[in-house]
Amino acid sequence: xxxxxxxxxxxxxxxxxxxxxxxxxxxxxxxxxxxxxxxxxxxxxxxxxxxxxxxxxxxxxxxxxxxxxxxxxxxxxxxxxxxxxxxxxxxxxxxxxxxxxxxxxxxxxxxxxxxxxxxxxxxxxxxxxxxxxxxxxxxxxxxxxxxxxxxxxxxxxxxxxxxxxxxxxxxxxxxxxxxxxxxxxxxxxxxxxxxxxxxxxxxxxxxxxxxxxxxxxxxxxxxxxxxxxxxxxxxxxxxxxxxxxxxxxxxxxxxxxxxxxxxxxxxxxxxxxxxxxxxxxxxxxxxxxxxxxxxxxxxxxxxxxxxxxxxx
Amino acid sequence: xxxxxxxxxxxxxxxxxxxxxxxxxxxxxxxxxxxxxxxxxxxxxxxxxxxxxxxxxxxxxxxxxxxxxxxxxxxxxxxxxxxxxxxxxxxxxxxxxxxxxxxxxxxxxxxxxxxxxxxxxxxxxxxxxxxxxxxxxxxxxxxxxxxxxxxxxxxxxxxxxxxxxxxxxxxxxxxxxxxxxxxxxxxxxxxxxxxxxxxxxxxxxxxxxxxxxxxxxxxxxxxxxxxxxxxxxxxxxxxxxxxxxxxxxxxxxxxxxxxxxxxxxxxx
Numbered sequence: 052x053x054x055x056x057x058x059x060x061x062x063x064x065x066x067x068x069x070x071x072x073x074x075x076x077x078x079x080x081x082x083x084x085x086x087x088x089x090x091x092x093x094x095x096x097x098x099x100x101x102x103x104x105x106x107x108x109x110x111x112x113x114x115x116x117x118x119x120x121x122x123x124x125x126x127x128x129x130x131x132x133x134x135x136x137x138x139x140x141x142x143x144x145x146x147x148x149x150x151x152x153x154x155x156x157x158x159x160x161x162x163x164x165x166x167x168x169x170x171x172x173x174x175x176x177x178x179x180x181x182x183x184x185x186x187x188x189x190x191x192x193x194x195x196x197x198x199x200x201x202x203x204x205x206x207x208x209x210x211x212x213x214x215x216x217x218x219x220x221x222x223x224x225x226x227x228x229x230x231x232x233x234x235x236x237x238x239x240x241x242x243x244x245x246x247x248x249x250x251x252x253x254x255x256x257x258x259x260x261x262x263x264x265x266x267x268x269x270x271x272x273x274x275x276x277x278x279x280x281x282x283x284x285x286x287x288x289x290x291x292x293x294x295x296x297x298x299x300x301x302x303x304x305x306x307x308x309x310x311x312x313x314x315x316x317x318x319x320x321x322x323x324x325x326x327x328x329x330x331x332x333x334x335x336x337x338x339x340x341x342x343x344x345x346x347x348x349x350x351x352x353x354x355x356x357x358x359x360x361x362x363x
Numbered sequence: 364x365x366x367x368x369x370x371x372x373x374x375x376x377x378x379x380x381x382x383x384x385x386x387x388x389x390x391x392x393x394x395x396x397x398x399x400x401x402x403x404x405x406x407x408x409x410x411x412x413x414x415x416x417x418x419x420x421x422x423x424x425x426x427x428x429x430x431x432x433x434x435x436x437x438x439x440x441x442x443x444x445x446x447x448x449x450x451x452x453x454x455x456x457x458x459x460x461x462x463x464x465x466x467x468x469x470x471x472x473x474x475x476x477x478x479x480x481x482x483x484x485x486x487x488x489x490x491x492x493x494x495x496x497x498x499x500x501x502x503x504x505x506x507x508x509x510x511x512x513x514x515x516x517x518x519x520x521x522x523x524x525x526x527x528x529x530x531x532x533x534x535x536x537x538x539x540x541x542x543x544x545x546x547x548x549x550x551x552x553x554x555x556x557x558x559x560x561x562x563x564x565x566x567x568x569x570x571x572x573x574x575x576x577x578x579x580x581x582x583x584x585x586x587x588x589x590x591x592x593x594x595x596x597x598x599x600x601x602x603x604x605x606x607x608x609x610x611x612x613x614x615x616x617x618x619x620x621x622x623x624x625x626x627x628x629x630x631x
Contacts, residue, residue, distance in 0.1 A: 065461055073465065193613060194610070197606050198609075199602070199605055201584070202605060205602065213595070304569075319476065337469075338470065338473075
């Protein structure tokens with residue numbers, strides 16, 4: 052057990068190092084001199100003199116070897132220092148924490164609702180394979196992965212804000228502000244999740260112990276709820292929780308369309324204004340969120356189910 | 364599956380023969396701006412009086428060209444990467460496997476947006492930058508699947524037998540490994556085209572992708588969002604075009620998966 056935990060943690064640390072190096076090197080993908088880039092962005096396009104460039108390099112430590120720069124950058128980040136935003140001059144971590152709440156609210160609400168709906172829909176579809184409810188479930192999930200969420204969001208705004216005047220298309224804080232963004236998110240969320248619940252349930256319903264339970268003459272409801280569901284629960288919960296890691300993906304387009312004052316919209320704004328420290332921090336933090344959720348899920352899975360420890 | 368193939372056929376036809384189907388998508392006509400759909404303009408006109416039907420038809424060419432380029436590049440690179448990693452194993456697999464893990468841990472769209480934003484600063488936004496930025500994250504799903512398949516295939520006895528009679532690595536790869544992984548890769552590629560089209564249009568919608576006046580579905584949607592009250596068709600038609608095209612690739616891909624009998628767990 053301890054060995055498995057140690058192995059898994061070492062693996063996560065290696066991935067974290069790789070991801071951090073990738074985020075760090077974003078600044079160096081820019082062809083030419085990063086110091087010149089930093090100067091150009093901050094001066095609004097006025098080219099630097101050679102002397103100014105030299106000073107800036109010394110100031111930022113850009114004249115040192117790449118790996119040493121990476122080490123310095125990483126050791127600062129481990130202390131929670133992501134540098135200052137070039138736009139506002141305030142620490143990046145402050146700017147992000149200011150906007151974290153709005154994003155988290157939107158996410159938790161959408162995630163909970165989509166998890167509940169997917170769960171019920173997936174089980175109903177599996178129990179009624181090839182009947183009406185199953186077709187509805189499959190159609191929803193096919194549409195959900197095919198309709199881009201920004202287009203779905205715009206249609207919601209067009210129908211419910213512009214035409215029917217029911218809900219506002221932007222704004223934050225009041226209950227009515229949450230309805231359209233959450234709906235948009237839930238729609239794309241249930242498409243993949245309900246499909247997974249359905250597939251998992253179908254697989255378990257084909258197992259021998261289910262056939263044995265059927266042969267015993269147990270009612271369908273008891274078989275599904277007592278025998279199948281209990282075994283399906285672990286893979287379903289695992290899948291749901293790893294999808295937490297993808298929270299940033301769904302949020303980017305939805306926050307932009309609904310002008311939501313969250314972290315993802317701030318990221319897009321920073322990309323447009325070439326605010327490199329914020330862009331680096333966002334790439335790194337969104338990956339860290341994904342990696343840590345996966346690690347926690349894996350470890351708790353190993354605690355619950357001993358088979359996992361030996362398999363991998 | 365046939366429905367999917369039909370949709371793909373229509374979109375490919377529109378993209379290839381745009382000149383014969385549509386009018387000039389660049390022609391500005393300020394006296395006819397924001398016209399609603401009519402026989403003269405099937406999809407109406409946009410904020411510059413350009414014929415929206417023509418822009419959507421030419422948009423198919425843009426999206427397909429980009430999506431197919433990105434899919435082919437990621438497929439070749441990712442498959443090679445995964446095959447080398449899985450086949451040679453040992454230290455090579457340790458290193459390559461970790462690289463795959465790293466790329467799987469970064470949310471794709473976040474890195475796509477960051478890359479396009481940074482690269483366009485020096486090169487301006489070009490199709491090449493969009494292809495590179497999306498392929499940069501997209502290859503990894505091919506690498507993961509091919510690596511997994513190769514790892515399991517090379518344990519089979521026929522590979523051992525080939526080795527025993529002195530077959531070279533290249534021969535084994537060509538004769539035994541590739542024929543066995545081609546099915547999953549084709550299914551993945553078909554389903555992948557849909558995701559890539561969504562990624563391209565997302566960048567376009569954010570204003571980071573293909574720049575106007577070049578017709579691209581995401582870019583048209585982006586300008587349409589400002590005219591929801593007066594001209595919702597500017598947003599609706601390119602949106603439907605994306606949704607229907609992606610739907611076509613998804614239906615076709617899922618059909619292929621069943622026909623080629625690729626296990627669901629491998630590709631979901």
